[in-house]
Structures are given as C-alpha cells and as structure tokens.
Amino acid sequence: MKKTVLIILGIGLIIYISTQLRTNRMDLSQEYDNTNFDLPPGTFLEQQIRPRYNNFYRIILTKTNNPIIDSKTMIADPMRFEIINKMSGKTIREIKFSALNIPVLEKLSFTFDPISDSAGKTYSFRITSLGKDNKNLSYVLTFGGTVSKIDRNLDLRSSNNDDIIGALAFRSYYKAPVSELTVDSIQDFINRFCQDKYFTVIYAGLILVLVIIYLII
Numbered sequence: 001m002k003k004t005v006l007i008i009l010g011i012g013l014i015i016y017i018s019t020q021l022r023t024n025r026m027d028l029s030q031e032y033d034n035t036n037f038d039l040p041p042g043t044f045l046e047q048q049i050r051p052r053y054n055n056f057y058r059i060i061l062t063k064t065n066n067p068i069i070d071s072k073t074m075i076a077d078p079m080r081f082e083i084i085n086k087m088s089g090k091t092i093r094e095i096k097f098s099a100l101n102i103p104v105l106e107k108l109s110f111t112f113d114p115i116s117d118s119a120g121k122t123y124s125f126r127i128t129s130l131g132k133d134n135k136n137l138s139y140v141l142t143f144g145g146t147v148s149k150i151d152r153n154l155d156l157r158s159s160n161n162d163d164i165i166g167a168l169a170f171r172s173y174y175k176a177p178v179s180e181l182t183v184d185s186i187q188d189f190i191n192r193f194c195q196d197k198y199f200t201v202i203y204a205g206l207i208l209v210l211v212i213i214y215l216i217i
Contacts, residue, residue, distance in 0.1 A: 041131030056118035063144025077131025
C-alpha cells in the first residue's frame with residue numbers, strides 16, 4: 001500500500017512539474033525599452049493599464065536605475081507605489097518603500113492584494129518620489145520604456161509633463177483560478193507530449209523508472 005501511494009505521489013509530482021502549474025500568470029506586457037523616463041524628487045510617473053483578467057496582483061518594471069557613484073547607491077528617498085482606479089480616481093492599493101530598493105538596470109517588482117474584479121477595467125500605477133525637490137541634483141532615478149505609441153490603453157503621465165507619448169516597460173500578472181489552471185495545464189501537457197519529442201522521451205523515461213522501482217520494492 002505504501003509503495004502504491006509513493007508511486008502515485010511521484011507521478012503526481014512529475015505531472016505538476018511538467019505542466020508548470022502556476023497560479024501567477026502574466027497578463028499584460030510592454031517590453032519596448034528605447035528611452036529612460038526621469039523621476040526627480042517630488043515628482044511621479046503614472047502608467048495607465050487595462051487588465052484582461054480578474055485578480056490583478058503584481059507589476060514588474062523591467063528596467064529601473066538608481067545611479068551609483070563610487071560604489072554607493074546615490075538616492076535613498078522615500079517612495080510610494082499606488083494602484084489607482086481611473087473611474088473613481090481613488091487609490092486602492094499602496095506600497096511605501098525606499099529608493100534604495102530600486103536596483104541598477106534591473107527589474108523592480110510590486111506585489112499587492114489581488115483585485116478580484118479587475119478584468120476590462122482601467123487602472124493606473126503611479127510611482128512617486130517623496131524626496132524634497134532639489135534643482136541642483138545632477139542624478140535622478142530613471143525607468144526604462146518607449147516614446148512610441150504602443151497602445152491607446154497605455155497612456156503615460158508625469159508631474160513634469162502631464163501627457164507623454166509612450167509607456168514604461170512593464171509586465172502585469174494575475175492569479176488564475178483553479179478551474180483555469182486545470183484546463184490550461186491539461187492542454188499544455190497534451191500539446192507538449194504530442195509535439196515535443198524530448199519532453200515525451202524524458203517523461204516516459206521517468207514513468208518507466210517509477211514502474212521499475214515499484215516492481216523492485
């Protein structure tokens with residue numbers, strides 16, 4: 001009985017790994033990165049988005065930069081990240097952090113409580129530098145993006161220039177319900193098993209190993 005349970009668990013684990021069952025799935029992606037948008041102290045950048053799925057819960061900025069001089073991060077101002085409902089104008093999610101958390105030419109992730117009814121609604125995420133304005137500052141925080149018009153749902157605003165043609169480089173994610181995960185995972189598994197010969201050989205080999213272990217023990 002024990003070995004039967006172990007084999008079933010082993011097969012289940014293989015299926016789980018091979019189908020890449022994940023509740024966090026990417027929704028929107030704006031990957032173009034041919035310019036930098038400055039964020040001086042006391043200003044903000046606000047990116048409009050329209051999620052396609054419910055349970056919107058994460059934004060990843062794919063390129064950020066906190067300048068380093070003499071091996072030290074230069075800016076340590078307090079910062080604020082907000083999700084704003086464009087219909088009501090109200091902030092519905094808020095994260096406070098330090099500019100020290102902004103890496104050099106790396107990704108910056110914000111995770112918040114899922115918005116259960118986000119599909120098809122218009123939101124914006126706003127990043128605000130709460131530092132004091134210093135006009136003599138020779139270095140500022142920057143965020144990668146594009147000045148090309150990508151999508152009418154991706155309007156970008158700033159406190160320096162109210163409307164910008166372009167968008168920040170970002171990805172948004174949502175938490176998928178169990179029913180969607182189950183259906184998608186089964187479909188993905190069938191497609192991979194039928195089309196990817198390496199996956200088929202490896203998967204069949206692992207099942208064979210489990211069967212041999214079952215017969216031996």
